[in-house]
Amino acid sequence: MYTLLRTILFKFSPEAVHHFSMKALKISCSTWLGKKILSSLFTYKNPKLHTLFLGLPFRNPVGLAAGFDKNAEYLRELECLGFGFVETGTVTPKAQPGNDKPRVFRLPADKALINRMGFNNEGVDVVAERLRKWKTSRESGVGSQESTANPTYRMIIGGNIGKNKVTPNEEAWKDYEICFNALHDYVDYFVVNVSSPNTPGLRELQEKESLRKILVHLQTLNSEKAIQRPILLKIAPDLTNEQLDDVAALALEIKLDGLVATNTTISREGLSQESGVGRLEG
Ligand SMILES: Cc1cc2nc3c(=O)[nH]c(=O)nc-3n(C[C@H](O)[C@H](O)[C@H](O)COP(=O)(O)O)c2cc1C
Numbered sequence: 001m002y003t004l005l006r007t008i009l010f011k012f013s014p015e016a017v018h019h020f021s022m023k024a025l026k027i028s029c030s031t032w033l034g035k036k037i038l039s040s041l042f043t044y045k046n047p048k049l050h051t052l053f054l055g056l057p058f059r060n061p062v063g064l065a066a067g068f069d070k071n072a073e074y075l076r077e078l079e080c081l082g083f084g085f086v087e088t089g090t091v092t093p094k095a096q097p098g099n100d101k102p103r104v105f106r107l108p109a110d111k112a113l114i115n116r117m118g119f120n121n122e123g124v125d126v127v128a129e130r131l132r133k134w135k136t137s138r139e140s141g142v143g144s145q146e147s148t149a150n151p152t153y154r155m156i157i158g159g160n161i162g163k164n165k166v167t168p169n170e171e172a173w174k175d176y177e178i179c180f181n182a183l184h185d186y187v188d189y190f191v192v193n194v195s196s197p198n199t200p201g202l203r204e205l206q207e208k209e210s211l212r213k214i215l216v217h218l219q220t221l222n223s224e225k226a227i228q229r230p231i232l233l234k235i236a237p238d239l240t241n242e243q244l245d246d247v248a249a250l251a252l253e254i255k256l257d258g259l260v261a262t263n264t265t266i267s268r269e270g271l272s273q274e275s276g277v278g279r280l281e282g
Contacts (some may be wrong), residue, residue: 014104014113025077035080043082050153051084054230054257056188057151060084066160066191066234067115071122072130079155088127089160090193093178095123096164099198110271111232115264118198119162124182129187131157159187160234165199167279180218192218195236195263203236205278208246217255230257237262 009017048058049060055122063085064078070089078087098120100254105114121127138154161179176192192214194205205211215233222228233256235247251259 001116010106010108013281014106018104018201022074022077025080026074029077031081035076038080039082042080047153049084052151054189056156056230057153058084058156059153061154063087063158066090066158066193067117070120072134072157073076073125075130075134075155075157083155085156085158085188087158087160087191088131088187089121089158089191090119090162090196091121091124091160091179091183092119092162092164093124093129093167093175093182094164095121095126096266099280106272112271116198119165119196124161124179128182128186131159131183135186156188157186158191159183160191160193162193162196162199163202169201169204169210172210172216176214177221180221184222185230187229189216189257190231191234191260192231193234193263195234197264197266206236206239206243206247206248211247211250213249214252215256219254219256232256232258232260234260234263237265238267 009021012020025038044060046060050062051058053061060082061084062082064083064087066087066089069075069078069086070090075086075088075246077123096119099116099118103116103118105116106112107114134157159179161176161183163175167175172194180190194211194214196202196204205214211233215231218231223232233247233251235244239247247259250256
């Protein structure tokens with residue numbers, strides 16, 4: 001069944017199939033019965049999977065990385081599918097269209113995908129409003145202060161934040177601040193994304209002093225809030241050993257909550273098929 005479905009879906013562009021599948025899932029989940037059936041098929045509930053990590057009560061440790069639900073449109077559906085956490089984003093202060101299409105490429109022989117989306121998203125205000133509604137729809141409340149003695153294990157929401165393409169690197173910290181403040185009430189943890197290869201120059205922010213400026217600033221803002229959210233840094237898989245040492249040293253020095261390893265690679269090593277597609281130009 002899956003093979004047949006896959007053959008049909010592979011006739012269409014990856015991005016079109018993504019949107020089509022998620023819309024279909026949304027319709028299936030829109031009724032009480034549909035939701036019940038999907039949850040019973042996909043959600044494996046077992047207290048053994050409960051995971052307390054970063055002080056957060058994950059119902060299970062299997063989550064969805066950033067980029068799948070960039071605009072927080074499908075949280076109910078992803079909850080139905082059983083995920084323990086969903087990382088929304090990357091979001092930027094202002095909405096932006098991302099790179100021209102096509103910008104996702106299948107490499108079937110390698111069971112791989114090339115991503116050059118370029119932070120297409122609806123902007124942080126739209127996403128924050130969706131997350132606010134999600135939070136109020138959930139009794140235990142995303143982002144509420146957890147009781148570590150008796151936590152409610154649930155689907156945890158992450159907020160992956162970035163900068164707009166037009167924002168120069170020297171002012172990037174302001175974009176991270178805007179996103180951080182807008183989402184702080186509605187997400188459980190933050191991921192600072194400086195490692196996407198699809199925003200020109202973004203990865204230069206992985207240099208130690210640029211990182212320090214952004215991360216320490218966010219930590220200061222965090223410390224002034226009533227509730228402190230864990231702040232993690234998402235790194236590229238293409239860093240040199242020296243860069244990795246710098247990141248690790250900084251993370252320890254400023255007591256960062258964690259690292260997310262890793263973002264999309266720019267390496268095309270080990271692929272069996274020619275893949276000149278999807279390279280970011282300029
Ligand atoms: C189509 C696509 C879009 C992505 N968008 C984002 C994004 O917006 N922000 C981000 O931090 N990572 C993004 N990623 C990277 C993934 O979150 C993940 O880090 C990456 O795919 C590596 O994980 P994997 O080896 O399991 O694929 C994207 C990946 C893909 C394939």
